[in-house]
Amino acid sequence: MGNTFYRLAIGAISLVTAAGMAHAQTSASQNDNGGEPAVPATKQLKAVVVTAQRREEEAQKIGIALSVLQGKELKDHNVQKVNDLQNATPSLEVEPAFGGGQPEFRLRGVGFSDYASNNSSPVGVSFDGVAYAFSIQTQGQLFDLARVEVLRGPQGTLYGRNTTGGAINFITNAPTKNLHAGVTASYGKYGELSTEAFVSGSLSSTVRGRLSVANDQGGAWQYNRVTDQSLGTKRQYALRGQLDWDASSILNFHLNVHGARDKSDEQGLYLFAPFATAGGAGPTVPADTSSRATGWGFRPQFLQLIGQSADAKPHRDNSSGGVDVTANLDLGSVALTSITAWNRMLRRELSDWDATQYAESDEYFHSNINVFSQELRLSSQDQGPWSWVTGLYYSHDTLDERFYSDFTNVLGGIARTSYRQTDDTVGLFGQASYQFNEQWKLTLGAREEHESRDLTDLSTAFLTPVYTPFITNQNRSQVTNEPSGKAELDFQQSPGTLYYGSISRGVKSGGFTAYNTTNPAQLAAFKPEVLNAYELGFKSDLSSSLRLNGSIFHYDYRNQQVLSTVYDPVSGGPIGRITNAPKSKIDGAELEALWRPLDNLEITQYLGYKKGKYLKFDTVDAQASIAAGHEVTKNFAGQPLSFPKLSYGGSVAYTWPLGSYQLRAETNYSYHDTYTATPLIFTPAYDIASYWLANANLTFKPAAGPWSVSLWGRNIFNRHYDLTRNFFINAQVAAAGEPVTYGVSFSYAY
Numbered sequence: 001m002g003n004t005f006y007r008l009a010i011g012a013i014s015l016v017t018a019a020g021m022a023h024a025q026t027s028a029s030q031n032d033n034g035g036e037p038a039v040p041a042t043k044q045l046k047a048v049v050v051t052a053q054r055r056e057e058e059a060q061k062i063g064i065a066l067s068v069l070q071g072k073e074l075k076d077h078n079v080q081k082v083n084d085l086q087n088a089t090p091s092l093e094v095e096p097a098f099g100g101g102q103p104e105f106r107l108r109g110v111g112f113s114d115y116a117s118n119n120s121s122p123v124g125v126s127f128d129g130v131a132y133a134f135s136i137q138t139q140g141q142l143f144d145l146a147r148v149e150v151l152r153g154p155q156g157t158l159y160g161r162n163t164t165g166g167a168i169n170f171i172t173n174a175p176t177k178n179l180h181a182g183v184t185a186s187y188g189k190y191g192e193l194s195t196e197a198f199v200s201g202s203l204s205s206t207v208r209g210r211l212s213v214a215n216d217q218g219g220a221w222q223y224n225r226v227t228d229q230s231l232g233t234k235r236q237y238a239l240r241g242q243l244d245w246d247a248s249s250i251l252n253f254h255l256n257v258h259g260a261r262d263k264s265d266e267q268g269l270y271l272f273a274p275f276a277t278a279g280g281a282g283p284t285v286p287a288d289t290s291s292r293a294t295g296w297g298f299r300p301q302f303l304q305l306i307g308q309s310a311d312a313k314p315h316r317d318n319s320s321g322g323v324d325v326t327a328n329l330d331l332g333s334v335a336l337t338s339i340t341a342w343n344r345m346l347r348r349e350l351s352d353w354d355a356t357q358y359a360e361s362d363e364y365f366h367s368n369i370n371v372f373s374q375e376l377r378l379s380s381q382d383q384g385p386w387s388w389v390t391g392l393y394y395s396h397d398t399l400d401e402r403f404y405s406d407f408t409n410v411l412g413g414i415a416r417t418s419y420r421q422t423d424d425t426v427g428l429f430g431q432a433s434y435q436f437n438e439q440w441k442l443t444l445g446a447r448e449e450h451e452s453r454d455l456t457d458l459s460t461a462f463l464t465p466v467y468t469p470f471i472t473n474q475n476r477s478q479v480t481n482e483p484s485g486k487a488e489l490d491f492q493q494s495p496g497t498l499y500y501g502s503i504s505r506g507v508k509s510g511g512f513t514a515y516n517t518t519n520p521a522q523l524a525a526f527k528p529e530v531l532n533a534y535e536l537g538f539k540s541d542l543s544s545s546l547r548l549n550g551s552i553f554h555y556d557y558r559n560q561q562v563l564s565t566v567y568d569p570v571s572g573g574p575i576g577r578i579t580n581a582p583k584s585k586i587d588g589a590e591l592e593a594l595w596r597p598l599d600n601l602e603i604t605q606y607l608g609y610k611k612g613k614y615l616k617f618d619t620v621d622a623q624a625s626i627a628a629g630h631e632v633t634k635n636f637a638g639q640p641l642s643f644p645k646l647s648y649g650g651s652v653a654y655t656w657p658l659g660s661y662q663l664r665a666e667t668n669y670s671y672h673d674t675y676t677a678t679p680l681i682f683t684p685a686y687d688i689a690s691y692w693l694a695n696a697n698l699t700f701k702p703a704a705g706p707w708s709v710s711l712w713g714r715n716i717f718n719r720h721y722d723l724t725r726n727f728f729i730n731a732q733v734a735a736a737g738e739p740v741t742y743g744v745s746f747s748y749a750y
Helices: 002-033 071-076 082-087 300-306 622-628
Strands: 066-070 092-096 103-107 123-127 145-152 166-172 180-188 192-202 207-218 222-224 234-246 251-262 318-330 334-352 362-380 386-406 414-435 440-462 468-494 497-508 529-543 546-568 573-598 601-616 618-620 633-635 646-658 661-672 691-702 707-714 722-728 731-736 741-749
Touching: 066 071, 071 145, 071 646, 082 092, 082 661, 092 722, 103 123, 300 362, 300 386, 300 414, 546 618, 546 622, 573 618, 573 622
Parallel strands: 123 166
Antiparallel strands: 066 145, 092 103, 145 166, 180 192, 180 741, 192 207, 207 234, 234 251, 251 318, 318 334, 334 362, 362 386, 386 414, 414 440, 440 468, 468 497, 497 529, 529 546, 546 573, 573 601, 601 646, 618 633, 646 661, 661 691, 691 707, 707 741, 722 731
16 A cells, blocks of 8 residues: 555656646746636635745745645534544544543654643644643634644744644634624534634724634533433633734734633543453443443542532533733844743543443543743845744743542552643744745754753652552653754746755654653653654646645654553553653655636545554563563564554535525545554554544525525534544543534624
């Protein structure tokens, strides 16, 4: 499959080369003759403007592998949260850790697994230029968005935070000069009700404002296998207020104030294998026959300890908010930008990881996050051959976190881990491009980053039945200085065809294993990971109605961060520890296409293929250690990395004119390949089976009117699929994707 895909990619490049030459000649001929375009305007592809390189540019003119989803596309693909992007872009996976709120990002196979909140993701996420330091911060509602940009490959020479996997940039709709307002309401299966609204316009001759709100309620699609009680109700609220102020002809300020509350039920897990409770001494719970089935049960002593009501279900009570101010000063040939941001999140989540009424592994997370960041950036604005951006970034992050785990049935008590982590980051970055002529451009970038991480007062103890400390007031520190950079050469063969080649180096911060740390060996800091990326790609408009982009890449990993284990004599088995794999690699390729063969027909397609393996890695073999009753190590060189090799997706949309009205039908679909969900445990039971998903939308609206009515369906073929599979203590559990849902929505915009 891999060789076939690479041959396909090479064939596409050859096709692009020939078509690019022909298209260049056609374009020149049309311009010379002053002729009109050969196709109607409705078929012509529009230029997509992005800010992936911290300035407005056409996406087809920059040598970066990126996908762009506009606001309408986000709604068509049912992108309600960050996790949903994996069904709309190639080579991206976003998975929930044990079905909870902590997401795990993976882009082109570059990912990171952790249950705690204290370690950074290899995929950077930002909203309006403000980087989110912790993955859990990304789990709010997505609403009133202009677009999302997904950048694949290491980033750092243009961004505040360094990454090895890539970046996901969310750009919200900005305040407008003229008055605009809109509301969308949607009602669906399981009683799900979602509403969004905004109002935007001028408050004075120099001030513009925008207020956006969102609310999601209902949607409980799971049930308790014993009591038949429902689970999955959403209770989410979000608010965003923005102000634009033109202080003078050269100075502008943008204020963004936002807040959100999430009191939704947690997703329940289901048992995919029988569960012998109390280490085999208790009742056996049969495997679930429906992925909608789940179970939970919390002991009164545990609920009292964590301050929850006696009838509590798995749920979250998370609140977040922040403010950021962006100042733009136009100095003629140079622009100065300042972004000052503060964000806070209070996370409280109660989960049942054994998915039964027994107290085998009931979990409560209490996290308090504060992030302050300041970025200063200078960028060129003249039209000469040189263009450049340079900047300084500072971030101060604090995290206070506590985990409570009720292991009474199997280990005899309730465990608690608590700690504080403080991170300080200073980064100096810059990137410059030189345009030699109309065809050739060279880009060089570099970043130097100094980071200190301090883990303080880490303690783990059993609180019941007798207070038993394992680790008390442990402190660890890590200071790193890691350079990163990029070199890229672009060749613009014709106005519609770009080839590029790049070499880049990305760095992901090191850190500490914090979750349920009972053994001092777990506290050893893991090193920063370094990824050297080599990429060749092309971007082409083969005609005014057909766009084809592609890339091939090779990743050379050093010190890849992997969730491994150490043997714990307390539990008699392995427990998690993040460690470094000295050498590994990933190879892959991607294709994306957009085609408008008819005036009212649009087709999109994407295809991604990747494969990876460890080249040098000795670590603990969890399964062998359990069987032997002591720590057993294994050489994992040659073993595959845990991610799906193949991802595929696309959409088809057609609009029928009906007099003064129109009817639009759209369907989108995605495919994810089989892969092993548990790193270093290659057992078929933990394989995520391949699956297809399809959504559909049917929208009726006036051709030039303010309202629309839509019928929609998600997972319309009701496919069963798992988001993740894992084990905890003795329970073998999975988080299932939602079954088929359908509904109706109404929108009005002024």
